[in-house]
Amino acid sequence: MTHRFQCRVYYEDTDLAGIVYYANYLKFIERARSEWVRGIGVDQNRLKADHGVVFAVRRVEAEYLSPARFDDLVEVETEVAEVTPARLVLDQRVMRGETVLFTARVTIVALGETGRPTRLPAEFRQLPATP
Structure with a gap:
């Protein structure tokens, strides 16, 4: 199952060259994960x-493939790659139309009240991973 989240590139997202500042891709994929x-x-x-x-x-592996620019409408695709009792791995892509601009493999963990790792909630442990 692929989740899709659209967002517009605003002036504040860009650098002096008018392209999306590299760290802002992490904001885009964070918003998509929250949704x-x-x-x-x-x-x-x-x-x-x-x-x-x-x-x-816990971990992000990112690849910057092509720049997004001011006023672009981009779409973030999120897919579950791996689920273990303690870890969730997601593959995320930022797209402009059919063009892949950015990819990331993101490892998420759950933390308990003490800040120590804990088991993922059942809703996540039961998610199917994409082949």
Whole structure:
């Protein structure tokens, strides 16, 4: 299952050359992950309040392929690549039309109230990974 999230490139997202500043791709994919979590029915505020569980990015492997520019409409695609009891790996792509601009493999972990790793909530452990 591929989740899609659209966002517009604003002036604040660009550098002096008028292209998206490299770190802002991480913001785009973060927004897409937040919407994906909401879309699968998980309320992160409730998860924290009821169970003391929050998510943290443990690792990001990123590739910058082609620049996005001011006023571009881009789409972030998110797919589950791997699920273990303690880790969720997502593949994310930032696209402009059919052109892949940026790819990332993001490893997410759950942290408990003490800040130590804990098991992922059941909603995540049951997610199917894409082949």
